[in-house]
Amino acid sequence: MPSRLIRGNRVVPDEFDVVAPADGDDVATLPLPAGPVIVPLDVWSARREELLARGGAVGVQLSPTDVPATLAEDLARLAVVAVHFPKFADGRGYSIAYQLRKRLAYRGELRAVGDVQRDQLFYLSRSGFDAFLVKEGQDAQAALVALHDFEATYQASADGRLPRYRAARPAREAVGG
């Protein structure tokens, strides 16, 4: 099974386990796997000290209704912030990514997960994502090319490109990390 994770313009193995509580699971007692792990915000909030004490890499996954500023004090300790897209047409994750990068100055891995497809990668990367777990059935290798759909852009976002009137030509350095 080839990896579905794109990071830094390449398809790479995904070293993180994802904790996804089912309905009725008690987040306080849910078993946590050893090794690198991504947990939902409610698990993080309930078991922050325990997760940090493990010593391994920890990431937090935000849903579209989560407020990114909740993580303001924790961002430096997180290896990954993942933002979940329940449907690719639900665009809240783009504004969440923008806030993490520009408002909260988060510099670590920002990963788009859920209904993530090739034709959204360019906008996702411009909004601040630098890692993409494409949805099941998608060919991550074939999707790489979409990170470069546009060289020309008009406006600033969270990828370091400048508006046309502040740059002679658009900068490219932040695309795909």
Added chain:
Amino acid sequence: MYRYDSLDRQVVDERVAQYRDQTRRHLAGELSDDDFRPLRLQNGLYIQRQGPMLRVAIPYGMLSSTQLRRLAAIARRYDRGYGHFTTRQNIQFNHPRLEDVPQILAELAEVEMHAIQTSGNCVRNTTTDPFAGVAPDEHVDPRALAEVLRQWSTLHPEFAYLPRKFKIAFNGADVDRAATLVHDIGFWAVRDARGALGLKVIVGGGLGRTPIIGSVIREFLPWQEMLNYTEAVLRVYNLHGRRDNLYKARIKILVKALGPEEFARQVEAEWQHLRGSEGTIPAHELARVSAFFADPPYESLSDADHAFEKALADSRAFSLWAGRSVHAHKRPGYAAVTLSLKPHGLPPGDVTAGQMDTVADLADRYSFGELRVTHEQNLVLADVPKRDLHALWLAAREAGLATPNLGLLTNIICCPGGDFCSLANAKSIPIATAIQEKFDDLDWLHDIGELDLNISGCMNSCGHHHVGHIGILGVDKHGAEWYQVSIGGRQGKDAALGDVIGPSFAASEVPGVIESLVGTYVDHRRVGERFVDTAQRIGIAPFKARVYGTEREIAHA
């Protein structure tokens, strides 16, 4: 008008390449219908009752003659020889083949046009006053600001998947000719007491199922902050607008739920983070874009033109037309001219390829090679010397573009309706043509005077029925097409929503109902009073009594 530089050209070329590949993958079965839908919609491609419909952007309604000729060529080569101008100053082609669309877009890109964001839940085409730059009542020509906003909103990565579509309109004159109060954002370009340029910001207007007049959330925004402030509005909306119900997803519902004051507070808080950031527009950028909208090389003319005066005196037909279609101009000896796309008996807003070529020729000959599309679905030649008006009229009449009905009852704003649109509950074009046939007598039409009649085939209100002096809405009742009639709506700075007069009508009854409404007005009007003003003064009761009175009961007995 604005001309592309290498960056603008590269944006549209890269968009064509991207869409060509998306279409190829869709046709190869690699991209499902569901996954392809939002992608094609962001490029203006709908799948309609008769097949695909392609909507092409005409930024703030401005076209060159070269672009219009290209639209004509596309209509001939890829469609059935005609196009349809919309209430948002765009053009639609009703029968292209899905596999031809990438090539159509490539041919549009050659003349600096595109279909980017003409549909989908994103920032749509920016619209403005069709008389921008030439109207005597204008304080600020808003086109440069509209172009700066167009560029910023084009392929904006954060705001491509909003809860719902997002429409922005500009006005810079005393009279609002861009329906700014019924847009998601309406910007009024204004000057403060010291002459500084800024924007009055109105949000949350809209028609559709829940018609609302927009609320002012900021009286004066320095123009440099236009993009930052728009970004703040869009971010608040993107994060907090409803996504659980298609009919409650527009920004107007969020503004209404929070209250305009609380919405404004959230926007202002967001803006404080952005103020003075890289999104702030430098003076050199506004100057660069404004230069494209400098006056054309006008001649020095005296305002009165003898030949024009004589033609008015000699020809009643010409003077009837001129009285409706010739508009005041800021320059002496010039006029702006509306070419009517509302001939009686044909679909409002439709234009044939031959007519497009004719208008392009007329624009070259009489109006510096440019024209505008109006939100009332007509065309405007904005810079015509008065001495040429008679010759222009003769040529326009020959081409079927000189129906003297501007501002009158048969200048109907009308959506494509159930003949084309898969959203519609009912047909709208046959209703429009039946009304036009009923009121085909020009003397009668001119005696009735100014009357906006707007028709929408469903609650999405593309025909702006809420703000028509008379509005007609197609509704579905147990699978049959019925029409609800309202009166008293108006557009402009005193925009108001019409009141429904009562139970709806069958299609065949509608022309008679309009006749009864007009008859009531004629009986009650004071000298010089328009239909809508009489309706406001006397209320809907007399209209109701006439329409639903004994005559109708007998007819239905």
